[in-house]
Amino acid sequence: MSIIDTRTPDPKRLIPGATGDWEIVIGMEVHAQVISESKLFSGASTEFGAEPNANVSLVDAAMPGMLPVINEECVKQAVRTGLGLKARINKKSVFDRKNYFYPDLPQGYQISQFKQPIVGEGEVVISVGPDRNGEFEDVEIGIERLHLEQDAGKSMHDQHPTMSYVDLNRSGVALMEIVSKPDLRSSDEAKAYLTKMRQILRYLGTCDGNMDEGSMRADVNVSVRKPGGDFGTRCEIKNVNSIRFVGQAIESEARRQIAIIEDGGSINQETRLFDPGRGETRSMRSKEEAHDYRYFPDPDLLPLEFDDAFVEDLAQHLPELPDEKKARLVSLGLSAYDASILVSEKPIADYFEQVAAGRDAKTAANWVINDLLGALNKAGLGIEETPVSPAQLGGIIDLIKSGDISGKIAKDVFEIVWHDGGDPADIVDERGMKQVTDAGAIEGEVDKVIAANPDKVEQAKAKPSLAGWFVGQVMKATQGKANPQAVQALVRAKLGIED
Amino acid sequence: MTDLTSLTIAEAREKLRGREITSTELTDAYLSAIDAANDTLNAYVKVTADKAREMAKASDERLANGAGGALEGIPLGIKDLFGTEGVHTQACSHVLDGFEPRYESTVTANLWADGAVMLGKLNMDEFAMGSSNETSYYGPVKNPWRARESNKDLVPGGSSGGSAAAVSAFLCAGATATDTGGSIRQPAAFTGTVGIKPTYGRCSRWGVVAFASSLDQAGPITRDVRDAAIMLKSMASVDPKDTTSVDRPVPDYESALGQSVRGMKIGIPAEYRMDGMPEEIETLWQKGMAWLRDAGAEIVDITLPHTKYALPAYYIVAPAEASSNLARYDGVRYGLRVPGKDITEMYEKTRAAGFGHEVKRRILIGTYVLSAGYYDAYYLRAQKVRTLIKRDFETVFADGVDAILTPATPSAAFGIADQDMAADPVKMYLNDIFTVTVNMAGLPGIAVPAGLDAQGLPLGLQLIGKPFDEETLFRTAHVLEQAAGHFPVEKWW
Numbered sequence: 001m002s003i004i005d006t007r008t009p010d011p012k013r014l015i016p017g018a019t020g021d022w023e024i025v026i027g028m029e030v031h032a033q034v035i036s037e038s039k040l041f042s043g044a045s046t047e048f049g050a051e052p053n054a055n056v057s058l059v060d061a062a063m064p065g066m067l068p069v070i071n072e073e074c075v076k077q078a079v080r081t082g083l084g085l086k087a088r089i090n091k092k093s094v095f096d097r098k099n100y101f102y103p104d105l106p107q108g109y110q111i112s113q114f115k116q117p118i119v120g121e122g123e124v125v126i127s128v129g130p131d132r133n134g135e136f137e138d139v140e141i142g143i144e145r146l147h148l149e150q151d152a153g154k155s156m157h158d159q160h161p162t163m164s165y166v167d168l169n170r171s172g173v174a175l176m177e178i179v180s181k182p183d184l185r186s187s188d189e190a191k192a193y194l195t196k197m198r199q200i201l202r203y204l205g206t207c208d209g210n211m212d213e214g215s216m217r218a219d220v221n222v223s224v225r226k227p228g229g230d231f232g233t234r235c236e237i238k239n240v241n242s243i244r245f246v247g248q249a250i251e252s253e254a255r256r257q258i259a260i261i262e263d264g265g266s267i268n269q270e271t272r273l274f275d276p277g278r279g280e281t282r283s284m285r286s287k288e289e290a291h292d293y294r295y296f297p298d299p300d301l302l303p304l305e306f307d308d309a310f311v312e313d314l315a316q317h318l319p320e321l322p323d324e325k326k327a328r329l330v331s332l333g334l335s336a337y338d339a340s341i342l343v344s345e346k347p348i349a350d351y352f353e354q355v356a357a358g359r360d361a362k363t364a365a366n367w368v369i370n371d372l373l374g375a376l377n378k379a380g381l382g383i384e385e386t387p388v389s390p391a392q393l394g395g396i397i398d399l400i401k402s403g404d405i406s407g408k409i410a411k412d413v414f415e416i417v418w419h420d421g422g423d424p425a426d427i428v429d430e431r432g433m434k435q436v437t438d439a440g441a442i443e444g445e446v447d448k449v450i451a452a453n454p455d456k457v458e459q460a461k462a463k464p465s466l467a468g469w470f471v472g473q474v475m476k477a478t479q480g481k482a483n484p485q486a487v488q489a490l491v492r493a494k495l496g497i498e499d
Numbered sequence: 500m501t502d503l504t505s506l507t508i509a510e511a512r513e514k515l516r517g518r519e520i521t522s523t524e525l526t527d528a529y530l531s532a533i534d535a536a537n538d539t540l541n542a543y544v545k546v547t548a549d550k551a552r553e554m555a556k557a558s559d560e561r562l563a564n565g566a567g568g569a570l571e572g573i574p575l576g577i578k579d580l581f582g583t584e585g586v587h588t589q590a591c592s593h594v595l596d597g598f599e600p601r602y603e604s605t606v607t608a609n610l611w612a613d614g615a616v617m618l619g620k621l622n623m624d625e626f627a628m629g630s631s632n633e634t635s636y637y638g639p640v641k642n643p644w645r646a647r648e649s650n651k652d653l654v655p656g657g658s659s660g661g662s663a664a665a666v667s668a669f670l671c672a673g674a675t676a677t678d679t680g681g682s683i684r685q686p687a688a689f690t691g692t693v694g695i696k697p698t699y700g701r702c703s704r705w706g707v708v709a710f711a712s713s714l715d716q717a718g719p720i721t722r723d724v725r726d727a728a729i730m731l732k733s734m735a736s737v738d739p740k741d742t743t744s745v746d747r748p749v750p751d752y753e754s755a756l757g758q759s760v761r762g763m764k765i766g767i768p769a770e771y772r773m774d775g776m777p778e779e780i781e782t783l784w785q786k787g788m789a790w791l792r793d794a795g796a797e798i799v800d801i802t803l804p805h806t807k808y809a810l811p812a813y814y815i816v817a818p819a820e821a822s823s824n825l826a827r828y829d830g831v832r833y834g835l836r837v838p839g840k841d842i843t844e845m846y847e848k849t850r851a852a853g854f855g856h857e858v859k860r861r862i863l864i865g866t867y868v869l870s871a872g873y874y875d876a877y878y879l880r881a882q883k884v885r886t887l888i889k890r891d892f893e894t895v896f897a898d899g900v901d902a903i904l905t906p907a908t909p910s911a912a913f914g915i916a917d918q919d920m921a922a923d924p925v926k927m928y929l930n931d932i933f934t935v936t937v938n939m940a941g942l943p944g945i946a947v948p949a950g951l952d953a954q955g956l957p958l959g960l961q962l963i964g965k966p967f968d969e970e971t972l973f974r975t976a977h978v979l980e981q982a983a984g985h986f987p988v989e990k991w992w
Binding site: 058063067068069097296299 | 582588595598600602708712739741742743819826843846869870874
């Protein structure tokens with residue numbers, strides 16, 4: 001396979017060495033656990049956190065004579081993911097056996113896809129930034145392929161002084177391995193790629209993206225070169241389990257490789273592990289020690305074939321993806337920045353969409369971003385734990401629009417709903433928070449303030465901006481319930497300030 | 500009680516239904532026969548007498564109520580490759596020591612659902628790898644047949660040697676067997692019994708210990724063609740647990756028997772006339788052609804040009820799949836475990852002690868042909884050959900040929916511990932020369948006893964059919980059987 005360089009060296013992304021600037025070249029393999037009730041080739045449950053070896057079927061334990069049967073839901077999830085990555089869907093794909101011995105691999109081989117994966121080339125647009133000017137840059141990253149494979153079980157080495165324990169609950173759970181092209185050029189880009197990938201998978205509902213639970217893991221291929229030169233020898237860093245660690249692993253690995261080359265050495269192609277404690281990578285096995293996996297088509301499984309209608313049906317029911325949603329929100333009048341905050345996580349977007357339904361999108365966005373997300377952030381809560389429901393927040397916005405409360409009172413209502421719950425309209429009624437729109441009542445208050453402050457009246461005639469002071473006094477006297485626009489109009493009229 | 504054990508399945512079925520005999524009587528007769536013969540013949544590696552009597556009793560109750568399935572009360576032997584719940588299932592390998600599965604293979608479950616009775620587990624070549632039943636961890640099986648005026652022990656063929664010997668020696672009414680390259684048909688030919696390997700996908704492989712998944716197929720070994728038809732009908736089924744099994748109705752094979760072969764086109768492949776083939780085999784083949792011609796069939800010369808590549812290609816594909824299928828026998832979860840200082844040494848010691856020579860040889864061959872740098876030259880090429888072999892058959896069938904007639908084996912049964920075979924494993928592999936093509940193409944093939952050689956040993960003919968056209972094979976095999984007559988074995992054990 002020839003590798004095509006799709007990028008032009010960008011000075012912003014280069015890192016300095018003793019002999020000049022270096023460019024990092026990164027390719028990623030993301031292992032994403034498929035959301036499905038049962039495993040890829042057996043009926044055993046995929047539930048996380050069950051007792052060790054509770055979710056193990058005869059197939060998962062590789063008992064003699066057991067046969068794999070493909071789980072259609074996992075196939076659908078892979079196709080959905082392929083569609084979400086704008087990738088070519090292969091209507092015929094083949095499952096192969098990857099042969100190696102390990103205690104948590106009961107069959108002695110992993111069923112994977114080698115030569116004919118279910119999904120071919122696609123692309124992901126990542127957003128890198130902000131730079132010094134607060135600008136974000138979109139970069140297109142190529143997807144090489146996506147294939148389905150079985151996860152292995154788990155070896156536990158800390159349960160017994162001399163023995164290891166094996167938990168096969170994860171054995172046979174479906175994974176999607178999503179392989180990028182070597183299109184990434186910095187640790188920031190790699191982090192943005194993983195973030196975006198996770199976002200897409202979560203939108204699609206095909207992987208929960210929880211790296212701390214191991215349901216999404218990344219292998220990172222790193223090499224360095226002089227800007228625009230030939231690709232260097234790469235090292236693969238295995239099983240990095242957080243986005244932050246991916247950034248650290250790339251930085252330290254790139255520095256390690258640059259140091260070797262600048263010292264006149266050369267890079268050995270090898271597999272490495274990232275040690276988060278030391279913040280550096282260390283060698284796991286060299287190319288010479290690499291397994292010969294003896295891939296061959298699994299004779300227990302026929303080639304996986306489906307027709308256009310199968311793909312079409314999945315495509316039609318595909319949820320809106322983050323890029324499309326963001327574009328739609330911008331078309332509704334939101335700023336690109338606000339839109340990207342709202343689509344960053346699907347539950348936030350869903351929340352926003354419920355609040356914005358039938359309401360002004362910009363107002364809804366301001367409330368969600370500034371008030372709701374601000375309060376959640378301060379309280380250390382996620383959107384799923386919000387005490388204020390979309391209906392409640394929508395109710396508050398409705399009360400502003402109808403003129404029942406001012407924006408300022410609305411903040412108080414939000415506080416009350418946050419702490420005590422309840423229907424905003426009822427709260428406003430019961431607590432007498434409705435703003436006074438009765439022109440007569442407001443006029444009375446305005447007159448009182450004007451009568452009590454003759455000196456200020458004189459000053460205001462010379463300096464019309466002092467009208468604000470009168471408005472404030474009236475608002476204070478009415479405990480904020482007067483309609484500020486009505487007060488403003490009356491004050492200006494009474495003071496004889498021309499518009 | 501020998502009269503009871505001499506009944507065919509069809510005969511016993513009538514007597515059981517007619518309440519002339521009970522399954523308990525029949526089962527006891529077989530258990531006594533096994534008891535008397537097994538020390539000598541070594542056909543069974545496990546006799547399940549208690550289970551057999553229980554099943555027979557239940558069958559008798561059903562028969563008394565006028566109920567019962569197609570095989571109600573018929574005592575069968577089961578090849579040790581089939582998973583039988585709570586019963587010895589070791590593929591006659593040391594590596595599966597003590598293994599008793601908690602599941603029942605689909606094929607045997609089908610048999611029990613039809614009322615059959617299990618007598619025990621039958622000897623076989625270890626993991627079905629062999630053509631003489633000498634690779635079994637439980638020792639060789641003796642062929643019930645001997646050359647005239649000879650005391651020399653002969654092999655029953657393999658890998659289903661226990662199945663063939665047990666059927667031939669009246670130690671069961673019929674037996675399950677499996678065929679990856681000839682393991683049903685060659686032992687059937689060596690023991691004067693009938694064996695059919697159905698089309699790949701006709702019987703479920705679920706619960707059957709795998710040798711080479713793309714070639715393995717279960718089938719029966721019986722005393723005559725009718726019994727094979729009866730047994731296959733019960734064994735065959737689609738199975739959602741085996742996605743290579745095929746969803747099509749199982750015909751009533753027995754009704755194909757007695758139908759005329761008039762007007763049928765029988766192909767005679769030129770490539771099956773091998774150099775150095777014994778004259779007797781050629782003569783037998785000619786006889787078979789004559790019988791079918793006399794019955795009104797048309798004998799036509801055909802060519803299957805890629806035949807000569809079948810055996811080498813088979814000995815790449817089958818070991819490749821086996822090397823991977825047998826990786827699970829690692830001492831971690833079941834069967835034999837030989838401790839080591841670490842996991843790698845435990846694997847090495849367990850597998851070194853657990854597998855016999857032939858199995859090790861095939862694991863090594865399979866590992867080699869799949870290795871980086873050799874895959875294209877061996878495995879990939881063998882798969883291409885396989886496609887060509889399949890195409891050869893498709894062409895012939897498209898030209899109107901209904902079935903193909905060949906010898907079943909290149910010779911009659913040979914001696915146990917044959918020096919030539921021991922010295923050169925390829926000589927042993929040549930036993931499969933007429934049978935492997937059928938597995939490579941996924942076709943059905945049946946071996947029928949057709950005569951005796953000069954020494955009085957049985958020889959068989961093979962019929963090869965179109966995919967899922969087992970009915971034509973039964974129909975044609977029945978004509979051969981009628982013409983050839985029966986060849987009862989002389990009891991010496």
